[in-house]
Amino acid sequence: HARRYPSMTLNLLLTPVMLLLLFVYIFGETMSAGMAGGGADRSAYISYLVPGIVMMTIGSTTIGTAVSVSMDMTEGIISRFRTMAIHRGSVLVGHLLGSVLQCVASVLLVGAVGVAIGFRSVDATVLEWLAAVGLMVVFSLALTWIAIGMGLVGPNPEAASNNAMPLIFLPLISSTFVPIASMPGWFRPIAEYQPFTPAIETLRGLLLGTGIGHHGWLALAWSAGLAVLGYFWSTAKFDQEPK
Numbered sequence: 001h002a003r004r005y006p007s008m009t010l011n012l013l014l015t016p017v018m019l020l021l022l023f024v025y026i027f028g029e030t031m032s033a034g035m036a037g038g039g040a041d042r043s044a045y046i047s048y049l050v051p052g053i054v055m056m057t058i059g060s061t062t063i064g065t066a067v068s069v070s071m072d073m074t075e076g077i078i079s080r081f082r083t084m085a086i087h088r089g090s091v092l093v094g095h096l097l098g099s100v101l102q103c104v105a106s107v108l109l110v111g112a113v114g115v116a117i118g119f120r121s122v123d124a125t126v127l128e129w130l131a132a133v134g135l136m137v138v139f140s141l142a143l144t145w146i147a148i149g150m151g152l153v154g155p156n157p158e159a160a161s162n163n164a165m166p167l168i169f170l171p172l173i174s175s176t177f178v179p180i181a182s183m184p185g186w187f188r189p190i191a192e193y194q195p196f197t198p199a200i201e202t203l204r205g206l207l208l209g210t211g212i213g214h215h216g217w218l219a220l221a222w223s224a225g226l227a228v229l230g231y232f233w234s235t236a237k238f239d240q241e242p243k
Helices: 006-025 028-035 042-074 077-082 089-116 126-153 157-163 166-172 188-192 196-208 215-239
Strands: none
Touching (some): 006 042, 006 089, 028 042, 042 077, 042 126, 042 157, 042 166, 042 196, 126 196, 166 196, 196 215
């Protein structure tokens, strides 16, 4: 799918990079000044922004999984697989592993750009880096299972892409770009108690040494819950015989 549809792959890879550069070089001075009452500089905002963009990258990359699954379901290849002596779940597992590898490539690209423009994690220990990598992998697995389910229920790739749009929209209303404390009071619970904010705050804490608090447990709970939900949803839908 990545080779046959390079435009979709490039779009999923480059969109987070463009957002990172946009918010650093166009809005960076204003955003950093607002976060620190006028005393911060762009480098402080880079440190704040990069972990959020990394998690946003994972969400946007899994949209490609929903489209790929829907393409397989609508182009007849799955009907062919059903007649062959292969494990039924291998199709979904293949999409899962492929998506996680794409997420890893996307995160590496965004991380490299972040380092190139000034992001540093000098205080993080080896264990904290391992925990950060583990968090990103677990979070990508959870979102990928949800994306697979969205692809299975979509009647065509376009509908599957639309179904997966919350995976891009939710990071926009999380703590990716600004702290929760700067948001209106009525909106803060919406931004705080959704999957992306706990994951972003946990990643920030691991890489930058800021407080994690309850976000670590929330991130793990969201990841486990979404993974279980996505797994049972996807396998139940996939096991249904075509009408």
